[in-house]
Amino acid sequence: xxxxxxxxxxxxxxxxxxxxxxxxxxxxxxxxxxxxxxxxxxxxxxxxxxxxxxxxxxxxxxxxxxxxxxxxxxxxxxxxxxxxxxxxxxxxxxxxxxxxxxxxxxxxxxxxxxxxxxxxxxxxxxxxxxxxxxxxxxxxxxxxxxxxxxxxxxxxxxxxxxxxxxxxxxxxxxxxxxxxxxxxxxxxxxxxxxxxxxxxxxxxxxxxxxxxxxxxxxxxxxxxxxxxxxxxxxxxxxxxxxxxxxxxxxxxxxxxxxxxxxxxxxxxxxxxxxxxxxxxxxxxxxxxxxxxxxxxxxxxxxxxxxxxxxxxxxxxxxxxxxxxxxxxxxxxxxxxxxxxxxxxxxxxxxxxxxxxxxxxxxxxxxxxxxxxxxxxxxxxxxxxxxxxxxxxxxxxxxxxxxxxxxxxxxxxxxxxxxxxxxxxxxxxxxxxxxxxxxxxxxx
Ligand code: TYD
Ligand code: MG
Numbered sequence: 001x002x003x004x005x006x007x008x009x010x011x012x013x014x015x016x017x018x019x020x021x022x023x024x025x026x027x028x029x030x031x032x033x034x035x036x037x038x039x040x041x042x043x044x045x046x047x048x049x050x051x052x053x054x055x056x057x058x059x060x061x062x063x064x065x066x067x068x069x070x071x072x073x074x075x076x077x078x079x080x081x082x083x084x085x086x087x088x089x090x091x092x093x094x095x096x097x098x099x100x101x102x103x104x105x106x107x108x109x110x111x112x113x114x115x116x117x118x119x120x121x122x123x124x125x126x127x128x129x130x131x132x133x134x135x136x137x138x139x140x141x142x143x144x145x146x147x148x149x150x151x152x153x154x155x156x157x158x159x160x161x162x163x164x165x166x167x168x169x170x171x172x173x174x175x176x177x178x179x180x181x182x183x184x185x186x187x188x189x190x191x192x193x194x195x196x197x198x199x200x201x202x203x204x205x206x207x208x209x210x211x212x213x214x215x216x217x218x219x220x221x222x223x224x225x226x227x228x229x230x231x232x233x234x235x236x237x238x239x240x241x242x243x244x245x246x247x248x249x250x251x252x253x254x255x256x257x258x259x260x261x262x263x264x265x266x267x268x269x270x271x272x273x274x275x276x277x278x279x280x281x282x283x284x285x286x287x288x289x290x291x292x293x294x295x296x297x298x299x300x301x302x303x304x305x306x307x308x309x310x311x312x313x314x315x316x317x318x319x320x321x322x323x324x325x326x327x328x329x330x331x332x333x334x335x336x337x338x339x340x341x342x343x344x345x346x347x348x349x350x351x352x353x354x355x356x357x358x359x360x361x362x363x364x365x366x367x368x369x370x371x372x373x374x375x376x377x378x379x380x381x382x383x384x385x386x387x388x389x390x391x392x393x394x395x396x397x398x399x400x401x402x403x404x405x406x407x408x409x410x411x412x413x414x415x416x417x418x419x420x421x422x423x424x425x426x427x428x429x430x431x432x433x434x435x436x437x438x439x440x441x442x443x
Pocket of ligand 1: 099102105106277
C-alpha cells in the first residue's frame with residue numbers, strides 16, 4: 001500500500017499548505033482551503049528529473065539565442081513576444097490559454113495547428129471535451145479540404161493524460177495542444193478531472209514533456225461564469241506564459257492578452273474578429289474601433305496605447321433627461337466607478353448639470369479600456385450629448401483629475417501623431433487644454 005498524506009490547497013490562488021486555514025495567508029480569501037489526499041509515492045515520481053545540482057558561475061553559462069517558431073498568426077506571435085523580444089513560440093515553453101467558454105479558444109488552437117502543419121510540423125491535439133468528429137467539423141469550417149488532407153495534425157480524444165503522453169514518447173511531435181486542462185486527468189491521483197490535485201498533476205506532467213522534448217505546449221483552461229480561475233490560477237505558477245482570450249460575444253471582437261510571459265512583454269495584445277471562418281486578424285487595427293467617420297453628437301475619439309501600438313477608439317455617450325431620483329449610469333468598456341467620478345467632476349468643474357440625465361457610455365467595438373487616457377474623451381462625448389452639439393472629428397487624450405485638471409499621459413506625442421495620421425484636426429490634450437472647463441466651453 002502506498003503511503004498517503006493530506007495536503008490543503010486554496011481554491012482561489014492555489015496556495016498549498018500542510019495544515020488547514022480558515023483564511024488563506026497568501027490571498028486573504030476565506031473558506032477556500034480544501035483537503036486532498038496525496039499518494040506520497042506519486043509525488044516523488046512526478047518530480048522533474050534534475051541531472052546534476054552543481055552550481056555554475058553566471059558568466060560561464062552558455063546561452064543560445066532563442067529560436068522562435070512563428071505561428072503565422074501575426075497577432076498571436078505579437079502577444080507571445082513583442083517587437084522588442086522577437087515574436088513567436090519558444091520551444092520548450094508551456095502556454096496556458098484561458099478564457100470564458102465559447103469565446104474561441106479551441107478555434108484559435110485549431111487555426112494555430114493548421115498553420116503550423118503547413119510548415120510540416122507534427123501537431124498532437126489532445127481533446128478531453130470534444131470528439132474527433134466535432135474537431136474535424138470545426139476544421140472544415142476554418143480550412144479548405146486541400147489543407148485538411150495535407151495536414152499533419154493528429155487528434156486524440158481522451159481524458160487520460162498518462163495515456164496520451166505515452167503517444168508523445170512514441171511519435172515525433174513538434175507541438176502539443178491540450179484542450180482542456182479541466183477535462184483531462186489521471187488515475188494516479190485522487191479526485192475528478194478539473195479538481196486541484198488533478199490539474200496540478202496534469203500541469204506537471206505536461207511541463208516535463210515540454211522541457212524534456214523541447215517542444216511548445218498549449219494548455220487550454222476554462223474560466224467559470226463567476227470569473228473563478230481556481231485551476232488555471234494554480235497552473236499560472238507552473239507555466240511560462242499565461243494568455244487570456246476575452247471579448248464581447250455580440251461584437252465578435254476578440255482580444256488576447258498576456259498576464260505572464262517569461263519570454264516577452266506582457267503589455268502587447270493581439271486583436272481578432274470572430275467570423276464564419278474562425279478568428280481573423282484585423283488589417284487596420286489602428287482605426288478599427290472608430291465607427292462614425294463624420295461629426296456626431298455624443299461621439300469623440302481617444303487614442304489608447306495597447307503595448308507598442310497606439311489604437312484609435314471611439315467613445316460614444318448618450319445623455320437623456322431622467323425622471324429617476326438616481327439617474328442611470330451605464331458604462332460599457334470603461335469602469336462604472338470611473339464614469340461616476342468623471343460625471344461628478346463634469347458637474348462641479350465643467351459646470352454642466354449631469355444629475356438630471358441618464359447617461360450611457362459605450363466604447364465602440366467591444367474594447368475594454370483600462371487606462372485613464374480616455375477620460376477626456378469620455379468627458380467630451382458626454383458634454384456634447386448634454387449640450388446637443390456635434391463634435392467635428394475630435395480626438396481627446398488625457399487623464400482628468402478631481403480638480404477638473406487635464407493631465408498628460410504616457411507617449412502623448414506618439415498618440416497625437418497617430419490621430420493626425422487618420423486625419424483628425426481637433427485634438428485636445430494637456431498640450432492645449434489645462435482644465436475640462438476649457439474643453440466644455442469649446443463644445
Ligand atoms: P470555441 O472555439 O469552441 O470556444 P471555446 O473553446 O473557447 O469554448 O468557439 C465557440 C464559438 O465560436 C461558437 O459559438 C461558434 C463560434 N465560431 C464562429 O463564429 N466561427 C467559426 O469559424 C468557429 C469555428 C466558431
Ligand atoms: Mg473549447
